[in-house]
Amino acid sequence: MDISTQETSLSVGEAAAQVGLTTYTLRWYEQEGLVAPVGRDSAGRRRYTEGDVSWLFLLTRLRRTGMPVRDMRRYAELARLGDRTLGARRALFEAHRARVLNRMAELQEDLKMLDHKIDVYRRAEEELA
Amino acid sequence: MDISTQETSLSVGEAAAQVGLTTYTLRWYEQEGLVAPVGRDSAGRRRYTEGDVSWLFLLTRLRRTGMPVRDMRRYAELARLGDRTLGARRALFEAHRARVLNRMAELQEDLKMLDHKIDVYRRAEEELA
DNA sequence: GGTTGACTTCCAGTGCGCTCGAACTGGAAG
DNA sequence: CTTCCAGTTCGAGCGCACTGGAAGTCAACC
Numbered sequence: 408m409d410i411s412t413q414e415t416s417l418s419v420g421e422a423a424a425q426v427g428l429t430t431y432t433l434r435w436y437e438q439e440g441l442v443a444p445v446g447r448d449s450a451g452r453r454r455y456t457e458g459d460v461s462w463l464f465l466l467t468r469l470r471r472t473g474m475p476v477r478d479m480r481r482y483a484e485l486a487r488l489g490d491r492t493l494g495a496r497r498a499l500f501e502a503h504r505a506r507v508l509n510r511m512a513e514l515q516e517d518l519k520m521l522d523h524k525i526d527v528y529r530r531a532e533e534e535l536a
Numbered sequence: 537m538d539i540s541t542q543e544t545s546l547s548v549g550e551a552a553a554q555v556g557l558t559t560y561t562l563r564w565y566e567q568e569g570l571v572a573p574v575g576r577d578s579a580g581r582r583r584y585t586e587g588d589v590s591w592l593f594l595l596t597r598l599r600r601t602g603m604p605v606r607d608m609r610r611y612a613e614l615a616r617l618g619d620r621t622l623g624a625r626r627a628l629f630e631a632h633r634a635r636v637l638n639r640m641a642e643l644q645e646d647l648k649m650l651d652h653k654i655d656v657y658r659r660a661e662e663e664l665a
Numbered sequence: 666g667g668t669t670g671a672c673t674t675c676c677a678g679t680g681c682g683c684t685c686g687a688a689c690t691g692g693a694a695g
Numbered sequence: 696c697t698t699c700c701a702g703t704t705c706g707a708g709c710g711c712a713c714t715g716g717a718a719g720t721c722a723a724c725c
Contacts, residue, residue, distance in 0.1 A: 420671070430672085431714055439712095450721055452672055465649075472646045476712065490664060497657035504650045507643055514640050517601045520594075521633045528626035535619060549701070559702085560684055568682095579691055581702055605682065 415457060416446070422455035426463040433463070440480050441466055443487060472507050544586060545575070551584035555592040562592070569609050570595055572616060601636050 423430045433453075436442045442462060445453045455463075469479055482499055485492040552559045562582075565571045571591060574582045584592075598608055611628055614621040 418671075419673095429714075432712085434674090435713065450672080452721085468646050468649050470712095471642060472650075490660070493657050493661050493664070497654055497661065500650055500654050500657065504647065504654065507647055507650065511640060511643050511647070513600060514636055514643070517597050518633065518636055518640070520597055521601075521629055521636065525626055525629050525633065528622050528629065531619070532622050532626065535622070547702075558684075561682085563703090564683065579702080581691090599682095 416454040417460065419453045419455070422453075422460055422463065425460055426467055428463070428467065436463070436466065439476060441476065441483050443483070469503070472503065473510065474503055478503070545583040546589065548582045548584070551582075551589055551592065554589055555596055557592065557596065565592070565595065568605060570605065570612050572612070598632070601632065602639065603632055607632070 417425065419430045419433055423433050426433075428436075433442075437445060437453075442459065445455055445459055448454050466479055469482070470476075478499070482496065485496050485499070546554065548559045548562055552562050555562075557565075562571075566574060566582075571588065574584055574588055577583050595608055598611070599605075607628070611625065614625050614628070
């Protein structure tokens with residue numbers, strides 16, 4: 408190992424800015440076990456590696472699809488257990504994928520309803536004009 | 537008016553079952569102004585007309601698309617003001633429609649990510665098999 | 666060497682959308 | 696007439712996902 412390895416690493420504030428979360432949330436995610444304990448510098452401050460950042464980014468995408476924090480924690484635990492949980496992780500993603508598809512189908516339906524309503528309003532406005 | 541008009545009307549429990557909400561939620565929606573005060577029978581119990589029920593149903597769809605209760609209340613207030621708010625209501629729906637479209641685009645993106653991840657896991661599993 | 670500002674931990678507080686317990690009332694069935 | 700059940704109001708409580716205040720530490724800059 409190169410003793411002068413100065414691998415790019417980010418402070419909590421920088422990492423937060425990168426992934427679009429707040430520093431509060433980053434620390435909270437760690438506390439909740441969504442993120443494995445992050446490395447520290449000599450002063451005890453968190454240093455986020457690129458790997459940490461892409462993990463966090465993945466979490467933001469899972470969160471955005473409506474995955475509960477509880478499930479993200481489960482996923483994080485599986486990931487920490489290594490290769491032998493690959494199947495479980497895939498199953499977790501496949502189940503989630505199905506939920507996302509359902510959600511999208513619902514939104515399609517609801518969008519139709521919105522369009523219909525907008526049309527009704529438009530006609531009614533013309534009627535009154 | 538026919539004095540014997542026995543228009544179909546539902547109790548809070550029946551209405552809740554119809555629209556897929558709980559009785560708690562129905563009363564709360566009324567209290568929050570998402571629903572105009574519902575008619576009562578001689579004993580003071582709520583009677584939901586068909587109109588009330590379809591309004592509630594509409595609310596469930598708006599809710600499902602992620603519209604905050606605050607905005608649903610605003611919409612309900614506009615609706616109570618009658619025809620002269622048609623334009624405002626249409627604008628509200630159009631703005632919401634745009635948000636739903638954005639949401640769907642996000643989900644499309646995130647779905648791609650999920651598919652990619654699933655594929656990665658599948659390959660990794662084969663690798664180890 | 667003093668000030669600044671980003672960091673640390675701990676724990677309490679917030680906002681949203683319900684959800685529920687308590688105490689009561691009134692109509693209907695046995 | 697009693698029992699039962701579904702309803703009523705009111706206010707408190709909950710689950711989730713953060714968010715923020717307090718008090719302290721430490722490196723960096725003037």
